[in-house]
Amino acid sequence: MGIVIRKEPDLNNxxxxxxxxxxxxxxxxxxxxxxxxxxxxxxxxIESWDFFYPKKILIKKGxxxxxxxxxxxxxxxxTGKTDLLFFIGEEQPSDSGGAYAEGTKAYKMANLVLDxxxxxxxxxxxxxxxxxxxxHHTTRSRVWVVPNREELLGEVKNFENTVSMSxxxxxxxxxxxxxxxxxxxGVAKKRGLDAICIMGxxxxxxxxxxxxxxxxxxxxxxxxxxxxxxxxxxDEIDALIQESDxxxxxxxxxxxxEIKDQLxxxxxxxxAKPTKPITEEDKKKILQELDRLFKKDVGTD
Numbered sequence: 621m622g623i624v625i626r627k628e629p630d631l632n633n634x635x636x637x638x639x640x641x642x643x644x645x646x647x648x649x650x651x652x653x654x655x656x657x658x659x660x661x662x663x664x665x666i667e668s669w670d671f672f673y674p675k676k677i678l679i680k681k682g683x684x685x686x687x688x689x690x691x692x693x694x695x696x697x698x699t700g701k702t703d704l705l706f707f708i709g710e711e712q713p714s715d716s717g718g719a720y721a722e723g724t725k726a727y728k729m730a731n732l733v734l735d736x737x738x739x740x741x742x743x744x745x746x747x748x749x750x751x752x753x754x755x756h757h758t759t760r761s762r763v764w765v766v767p768n769r770e771e772l773l774g775e776v777k778n779f780e781n782t783v784s785m786s787x788x789x790x791x792x793x794x795x796x797x798x799x800x801x802x803x804x805x806g807v808a809k810k811r812g813l814d815a816i817c818i819m820g821x822x823x824x825x826x827x828x829x830x831x832x833x834x835x836x837x838x839x840x841x842x843x844x845x846x847x848x849x850x851x852x853x854x855d856e857i858d859a860l861i862q863e864s865d866x867x868x869x870x871x872x873x874x875x876x877x878e879i880k881d882q883l884x885x886x887x888x889x890x891x892a893k894p895t896k897p898i899t900e901e902d903k904k905k906i907l908q909e910l911d912r913l914f915k916k917d918v919g920t921d
Contacts, residue, residue, distance in 0.1 A: 623732055625664035625739075629696050633743040634703035635848060638733055640712045640800050644833030646820040647748030647801070648708065649860070650840040655706045657852045660695035663705070666732050668692055671713040671725050692729075694736055701849050705740060707733050712799050726800060730807045737813065744814045746847070747801040748840050751785070751819035752827045756886040757868050761821035761839040766797060768809040768816070776816055779843050785819070818843050825883060831867055834860035 639651040668689035676688040690710035697704045715723030737745060751764040764785040765776040777784060785797075797805070801817050808815035820836025827833075838857045845852045872880065 622667050623664060623736060624667060625694075625736070627661070627663055627696070629661075629663070629698065629740075631696060631698065631703040631705070631740050633741055634696070634705045636705040636707065636733075636737045636742045636745045637748070637844065637848075638707040638709075638745065638800075638804060639748050640709040642712075642799060642801070643750035643752065643827050644820075644822045644831070644836055646750040646822060646833055646836040646840060649832060649834055649837040649857070650748055650820070650844065651706065652708060653837070653841060653856055654844055654850070654852060655695055655708065658697045658699065658704060658850060660697040660704065660706055663694040663696045664736070665694065666692040666709075666729065671729060672711055675710075696740075699850070704848065704850075705737065705742060707736070709800075726803055727807070730800060730803045733804065734807060734811055734813065737808075738811070742813070744816070745804065745808050746844065747804050747815065747817045748844070749797070749799065749801040749817065749819050750827065750833070750836060751821045752824055753821040754886055755821055755823050756883065757823050757826060757835070757865070757872070759887060761833075761836040763839045763843045764819045764821070765843075766805065766817045766819075767814070768805045769814060772814060772816060779818075779846060781839060782818075782843060823886070826868065832860070832864060834864050 637651055637654065639647040641648050668691065669687075671692075672690045674687040674689055678686040678688065692707070692709045695706040695708070697706075709729075713725035713729050715725050734745075751762075753762075753764075755761065760781070763779070763782045765779065765782045766785045767773060767776050773784065776782060797817055797819075801819075805815045805817055818840055820833075820838075820840040822833045822836045834857055838854065838861060841852050841854070841857060844850070872883075875883070
């Protein structure tokens, strides 16, 4: 287990942007588009065999030739303004084999990522993921922000279209971030590194299904672009949004009218005054109906 660095670029206090797959793949879609938009070059990787099972075993003529593991790659870009590092992992390591990072493997992965950040004297770290929220899929996703230092709160609140996670839905300052996004913030704090998690909203009735939600990714991209002073073409993400919206609408149109009526209430939520237009019982019925429709659609493919 270790870090492999293939280049030694002369970076000036870069900012690291890190992500992994998660709900709606919001973070990884956004960060990968950003990486390609700036033309980042491959820097190195974290070796995978101590963290993951092989995702593919290559056999030729009856002989095992290779084991392919999920990739965990670093990239870099000198921009002339703010130098950038990227870390993009294909999976989150978990001792129990779950979808989200937990246990010793996750802690080791977070520390290895930060070892590289410190090696290149990173001055800040951003992570990105999803925020499950009582919104409608036709509305614009906001970005929930969580810094690991109180002194950063004023800055992150100035980002356009953002809200502090502790101020959402009357949370009274409470909340949690699952997986490596939250873990990396905590480990960075212990090392004295500034870190901010930015999470694009995804509707509560969409988050549990195996479809991306690029509308949340676009919200994240807009914040990252402003924070990093990078211009990001939105053609690619807008095309993904159009495709995703069409897929969601095809399921939405099949819902019973009484469930659609409940979901339509989400169009009119006032964020200034937290409200609960849908009860927990209603939410359970909605998710059960959506689950039935998705399974039916999968079965007819």
